[in-house]
Amino acid sequence: MQKVFITGVAGFIGSTVADRLLANGASVVGWDNFSAGQEEFLTGARQHSGFTLHRGDNLDADALTKAMAGCDFVIHLAANADVRFGTEHPGRDLQQNTVATFNVLEAMRANGIKRIAFSSTGSVYGEAPVIPTPEDAPFPIQTSLYGASKVAGENLIEAYCEGFGFEGYIFRFVSILGERYTHGHVFDFYKQLLEHRDHLRVLGDGKQRKSYLYVQDCVDAILHVATQRTAEKAKHRVQIYNLGTAEYCQVTDSIGWICAHLGLNPRLDFTGGERGWIGDNPFIFLETAKIRATGWQPKLTIQQGIVNTLQWLQKNQWVLARR
């Protein structure tokens, strides 16, 4: 990886990968439409001579193709990452995740670039019958437009690996936490508690069990696997890895850690029901033996990741006003 193209470079994970690659001596060509990305996250990257930024949208195939020229690896992170509101605008996931991924692949083909890493999601398993869920779990039924659009992105990459000799790395993330985190339950809870410290509205019954991973651990995993080139000799030139910690927590556990850190004891108002929203999965826990077998392991626990996230939000309250 000499010159890496990153879609969604101004996002939470994208900017963190960019900083890491630049620190390691690679060049980075960043691509973002700034619909969710933050200029502030690129402050460090901009100080590197190896960093170039292009403003553009994955749905603008021509501009994307031009911007990608000369790169040798693509890390495709740009996406509509909002899993909750899919039914309010059903076309958004299809366009921003599926069609966008197709455009990225076609831009790579036009530029003769064959190596790609892609951020997928544990949501692709729907409500998995096997927990912890391995990569080869039973063929899932999709329960959200977000999950459907991400599987479609995975499948396009797989077909390009088989049909065009691409080398693909697909990562099915649990929820990612840490510095530059801009959406998710820690964000929502912290924002609520700043507004009203005595009570907290919780979607569902609070018994949902979820998994989280610290962003630096996530970036470690992506770069570790891409450097090992595990897909180069794989059957279909593609490798899929679940990415998470070997633990999960209940929403109420997380609330306990957040409140302890903030020194608060709010009344909890549960909206009720097993699911927080349509398509919510009440239990997400991924089997991560495959990625751990490559030598990677996470450094932080879920609790440590949540506390780091809170500390960053406390120091960067500007981000709360952006959404």
Added chain:
Amino acid sequence: MQKVFITGVAGFIGSTVADRLLANGASVVGWDNFSAGQEEFLTGARQHSGFTLHRGDNLDADALTKAMAGCDFVIHLAANADVRFGTEHPGRDLQQNTVATFNVLEAMRANGIKRIAFSSTGSVYGEAPVIPTPEDAPFPIQTSLYGASKVAGENLIEAYCEGFGFEGYIFRFVSILGERYTHGHVFDFYKQLLEHRDHLRVLGDGKQRKSYLYVQDCVDAILHVATQRTAEKAKHRVQIYNLGTAEYCQVTDSIGWICAHLGLNPRLDFTGGERGWIGDNPFIFLETAKIRATGWQPKLTIQQGIVNTLQWLQKNQWVLARR
């Protein structure tokens, strides 16, 4: 099913479903862009007062939405069904299969229609590690753009069943054979043997093992399951069924039956290799216990289906000139 909307109504399967529904007393609103559909296949349907035909393309969302008004069930069959040439025009499967299915779902939502049957494919299993392959086989790696685009269609339907209360029936077909068959190996072989009766070019090594189903058995299955409404009380309001016979044959078996029927003994020229083309699956055999448990079973064997297909092609040689 009082008034059924059929996409791809002028196609092989679409026109056969239409004839059957009309004979059963249902009304049919047909939709086709005639890119692959044949006017001749609608000769019978047009004689019914219950049949209406709209010419249009699934990518024209407005016209599709208008045409669907007043229907209570959608059978979505229109697709790019050419699995072999995906890499020559990578956007075609995405547009004609994935985006088209999204447009069908949105048109249903706009019209308050909630019940859909969809023709998917055994190709969604890629190179399945379990044979015969059940519906809940391990999460597959896609090996063709066609397979990828059909899974994406399935997944969109599943997300609409969960998110919007749709009732969905997804059928993963093996190759379908019979009257009005217009593409596939029997078509190719028969056409070749008309041109040169002494030799036959065969893609791959001829040892590929494939499954086939007779079109009337296929239509029986779709209507049987949709009438039973098996998805109405299913967990996510969607049911997925493999559709095939409980047997498979080798390409050379099929060649033997075709040549015996035609009284020919051509030299076989194999192009060689385990796969006939990029993304070809050398062994397709689906587990059909789930659909058989609903009471359906096929009436014809693969051999009988192939002979029926040949007899129809012999009587309808005009179709050979159309492609």
